[in-house]
Each structure stands twice: as C-alpha cells, then as structure tokens.
Amino acid sequence: VAAARAALTELVGDRADEWDRLGRIPEPVVREASRRGLLCAQVGPEYGGAGLDSRDNGELTAHAGSLCSSLRSLMTSQGMAAWTVQRFGSAEQRRTFLPRLTGGEVVGVAFSEPEAGSDLSRMGTEIRRDGDEVRIRGSKIWTTGAAYADLLAVFGTFGDGAAVVLVPTDAPGVRVERLADPMGCRAAGHADVHLDDVRLPAGRLLGGAGMPLAMLATSALTYGRLSVAWGCAGILRACLDATTRHARRRVQFGKPLAEHQLIARHLAELTVGEQVARRCCEFASACWDEGSPQTGTQTVLAKYVASREAVKGAAAAVQVLASRGARDGHPVARAYRDAKLMEIIEGSTEISQLLLAEHALSESM
Ligand code: FAD
Structure with missing residues (x-):
C-alpha cells in the first residue's frame, strides 16, 4: 500500500484544484494511474494488478479521496468494472479484459x-x-x-x-x-x-447474461458503495487537516480560532465524523475480505454514514475557513461540492435508508 500511496501522491501532486477548475485530469495522468494498477488495485497479480485486499484498497482509496475526488471516482468505476468481470466473466474474459484494466486502459x-x-x-x-x-x-x-x-x-x-x-x-x-x-x-x-x-x-457479453438485474447490479454496487465510503473517509481526513491547520494559525479576538470553544466544537465534530466513517469502512472491508454474508448491508451502512459525515464535515470546514475556503480553487470548497454528490451516487441516502430499514425488518421477529 505504501508504494501505491506514494505513486498516487506523486501523480496528483498539488494539482487537484487546477484539474477541478479545468474540469479535466490530464490524459497521461489517468493512463499512468491505470498502467500502475492504481485504479483497480484489488485485481490480482496474475492479471497485472496489485492484488490488495479490500482493507488495503480502502486505505488507498481514502488517500485518493483526500487528494482528489475526481481521480478517486475513476478508481471507483474501474474497480466496479473489474470486480464485475472477475465475478461474472468467464476465465477467458478475465484473461482478456483484466490486464487491460491494469495496463493503461480506462x-x-x-x-x-x-x-x-x-x-x-x-x-x-x-x-x-x-x-x-x-x-x-x-x-x-x-x-x-x-x-x-x-x-x-x-x-x-x-x-x-x-x-x-x-x-x-x-x-x-x-x-x-x-x-x-x-x-x-x-x-x-x-x-x-x-x-x-x-x-x-x-x-x-459477460458470462452472467440473463441473470436477475438485482443480482448483477447489487454485485457491482457493493464494490462501488464501499469505494465511495472510503473516498468520503478521505474527504473527511483532508477537511480535518485543513481545518485544524487553519484554526491554529488564524487569530481573531486576540487568540487562535482553535481556542474559541465554538470552533473547537467544529474540530471535535469533524474528528468524530472522520473516525466513525473510517470505522464503518474498516468493518465493511473486513466483512468483504472474510466473505461474510453481512458484506452487502455493511457496505450500504458504510456508504450512508461516510457520505453524510463528509457532507457535514466539509460544510464545517468551509465554516471554519470562512472567506479563505469559500472560493473555487480551495480544497475545502472542492470537498464541499464533491461530498454532496456522494450522497446521490451508488444508492442515494434515501435508497440506503430503505435498504437499512429492510435489513432491520428482516432481522427482527
Ligand atoms: P432519482 O432516482 O430521480 O431520485 C431523486 C430523489 O428521490 C433522490 O433524492 C432519491 O434518493 C429520492 N428517491 C428515489 N426513489 C426513492 C424512494 N423509493 N423513496 C425515497 N426517496 C427516493 N450512473 C451510472 O450509471 N454510472 C456512473 O458512473 C454514475 N456516476 C455518477 C456520478 C455522479 C457525481 C452523480 C451525481 C451521478 C452518477 N450516476 C452514475 C448517476 C447516479 O447513479 C444517479 O444519479 C442515482 O442513481 C440517482 O438517480 P437520479 O439522479 O435519477 O435520482
């Protein structure tokens, strides 16, 4: 993971805000991320991938989320597609397509x-x-x-x-x-x-053709939800870092913002949000790695919790940075816009609530 993290840090550098404003990641960066297997790092070495387990891939995804949610979004899609090929493709389809997804294609x-x-x-x-x-x-x-x-x-x-x-x-x-x-x-x-x-x-046509839609879609979405959840944990990390840094340095009313108790509350809430999101992701990834029957529900829960915490956390970060963070080109402004969309994709907040309620009903007498 350390090498993959370093590769992502190097690829993104300090350019995420520039890419956000341009609306485009330079094509060579995207190709390089694919060629190094970073976009679908759970694919095994037999297909040119890093062969990470869900937990380690989650850490990598969170790191990407802390740097650039656009690149992290590409990791989510590529990983979902790779997982779908692994799950439903024939041996020949896996041999044909997976090396392309770890070899520079998108x-x-x-x-x-x-x-x-x-x-x-x-x-x-x-x-x-x-x-x-x-x-x-x-x-x-x-x-x-x-x-x-x-x-x-x-x-x-x-x-x-x-x-x-x-x-x-x-x-x-x-x-x-x-x-x-x-x-x-x-x-x-x-x-x-x-x-x-x-x-x-x-x-x-992947091997599973003719299967029920719910089964095909849920399989892909389970990967996607966990990936988005880890990405949101990364957004929270970046917001917490930016907020604590600013609150230490900025002085108003004769003392650093961090010493004003209402600002300290923002820092406390961001810390809780980041930790809770992380713990839910870690548990869902542990379920994935063990092949637990709880995996589906735990990925919904992780995505639900992490995306909502990211929305709250990014809003708090903008609040604390105030005019410093309130413009395009600042990471917390980007986090604020990116986080909100995470409540919509891979099963919105409301759809997640319905799934969690269904789970509660099926578990209770
Ligand atoms: P609708 O389904 O019209 O829902 C509108 C609102 O009603 C939402 O708040 C929803 O939660 C709520 N709602 C819907 N049904 C119910 C219900 N039964 N009970 C209560 N509330 C309900 N799609 C892809 O196929 N591939 C992608 O790669 C992809 N990437 C995306 C990336 C981003 C950043 C975004 C924003 C979207 C992306 N999408 C992608 C589309 C995404 O999957 C859909 O936006 C999502 O499924 C919601 O559908 P919708 O926007 O049509 O909203």
Whole structure:
C-alpha cells in the first residue's frame, strides 16, 4: 500500500484544484494511474494488478479521496468494472479484459438512464444476442470516466433478465457526450452515452447474461458503495487537516480560532465524523475480505454514514475557513461540492435508508 500511496501522491501532486477548475485530469495522468494498477488495485497479480485486499484498497482509496475526488471516482468505476468481470466473466474474459484494466486502459460503468435513476428496473437499454454477435441499443447518462474511457461496462435488459456487455467507446454506433459543468468531482469525465444499435462479437457479453438485474447490479454496487465510503473517509481526513491547520494559525479576538470553544466544537465534530466513517469502512472491508454474508448491508451502512459525515464535515470546514475556503480553487470548497454528490451516487441516502430499514425488518421477529 505504501508504494501505491506514494505513486498516487506523486501523480496528483498539488494539482487537484487546477484539474477541478479545468474540469479535466490530464490524459497521461489517468493512463499512468491505470498502467500502475492504481485504479483497480484489488485485481490480482496474475492479471497485472496489485492484488490488495479490500482493507488495503480502502486505505488507498481514502488517500485518493483526500487528494482528489475526481481521480478517486475513476478508481471507483474501474474497480466496479473489474470486480464485475472477475465475478461474472468467464476465465477467458478475465484473461482478456483484466490486464487491460491494469495496463493503461480506462473503463466506465453505465447503469443510469434518463428514466432509470434510483429505480434501475426502468432501464430501457436492450442487449440481445444475434448469432455470433451481441447488439446494444439505448442511452446512458452520467457515466463517470466515460470521457476518458476505452471501454464501458454497459448494463441493460437481456430477455427476461439483465446483462453486462463490455463496449469499446470507438465501436460504430457509440457516441460519448461529455457532461458540462457538474457541481462536483468536476474532472471525473462524466458523460452521457448513446448506443445506436451497436454490434459486437458475442465474447463481449459477460458470462452472467440473463441473470436477475438485482443480482448483477447489487454485485457491482457493493464494490462501488464501499469505494465511495472510503473516498468520503478521505474527504473527511483532508477537511480535518485543513481545518485544524487553519484554526491554529488564524487569530481573531486576540487568540487562535482553535481556542474559541465554538470552533473547537467544529474540530471535535469533524474528528468524530472522520473516525466513525473510517470505522464503518474498516468493518465493511473486513466483512468483504472474510466473505461474510453481512458484506452487502455493511457496505450500504458504510456508504450512508461516510457520505453524510463528509457532507457535514466539509460544510464545517468551509465554516471554519470562512472567506479563505469559500472560493473555487480551495480544497475545502472542492470537498464541499464533491461530498454532496456522494450522497446521490451508488444508492442515494434515501435508497440506503430503505435498504437499512429492510435489513432491520428482516432481522427482527
Ligand atoms: P432519482 O432516482 O430521480 O431520485 C431523486 C430523489 O428521490 C433522490 O433524492 C432519491 O434518493 C429520492 N428517491 C428515489 N426513489 C426513492 C424512494 N423509493 N423513496 C425515497 N426517496 C427516493 N450512473 C451510472 O450509471 N454510472 C456512473 O458512473 C454514475 N456516476 C455518477 C456520478 C455522479 C457525481 C452523480 C451525481 C451521478 C452518477 N450516476 C452514475 C448517476 C447516479 O447513479 C444517479 O444519479 C442515482 O442513481 C440517482 O438517480 P437520479 O439522479 O435519477 O435520482
């Protein structure tokens, strides 16, 4: 992990705010992160990956979250796609695609559509087998990383069930339209994707085709939720560091801000938020690493807690830094915008609440 952390620190340097303002991470940085296996570090060495367990990959993801949520978003997507290939791909598909994801290529994961946000059962993208080919027709929105991507893991209906197909972004019939001015994670390459009767060899269809949508989607989302949760723990760390640094130095009313008790309360609450988010992530990753049946619920819980704490923590950080942090180009302003979006993705706060309530009901007599 130490080497991977150092590589991320070196790749990002002090440029995250510049990338945020530009709305773009330089392509060589994204490629290099992929080539070093940093975007999907749980993929094993047999496929060119670092082979980290969930806990260590979580630490790496938190580090990325503390530096640059846009790059961390690419890690979340790439890791979700890699996990989906590992889980549902055939041995041949794993051998074909995983080394590409640890070798410089970039992949986006496309679920959402104009009519299918929280309710993925409304997905209209149709994937069907036609002899030796697979054909895809539909439109996706907000696909993270699509503006950089070589491949897209496209989810759609397949007969009575669902399927995932790996679509090259340069295939005839694929059009990627970069999303203008997202509120946060501005350099994450979000784009809408149009798939106009795209025809590909059938080997692009992952092995699980025809499975229930809930099973396919939940598997990918479980990885995604944990990754977002760790990213939020990183946002909290960065906010806590920026806030304590500022509160020590800035003097008002004759003493440092840190010595004003109402500011100390912000520091205490940020500390609690960061620790609670972290503990939930650590527990969910331990469940993942043990293959525990609790993994699904614990990843929902971790994502729910960490994203809400990140929203509160980033708001507190802006409050303490006040005019110093209240402009684009400052890490806490970026954290404030990025954190809010973490309450929307991979199952919003409300959807997480519904899932947690369902869990409570299933556990009680
Ligand atoms: P809606 O589903 O319309 O929900 C609107 C509001 O209603 C929300 O607050 C929601 O929580 C609430 N709500 C919905 N249903 C219920 C209910 N039953 N009970 C109570 N409240 C409810 N999609 C991808 O496929 N791939 C990506 O890579 C990707 N990246 C994204 C990155 C960012 C930064 C963002 C903001 C979005 C991204 N998305 C991506 C899309 C994301 O998955 C959707 O925004 C999300 O699923 C919510 O869907 P929606 O925006 O259509 O909101």
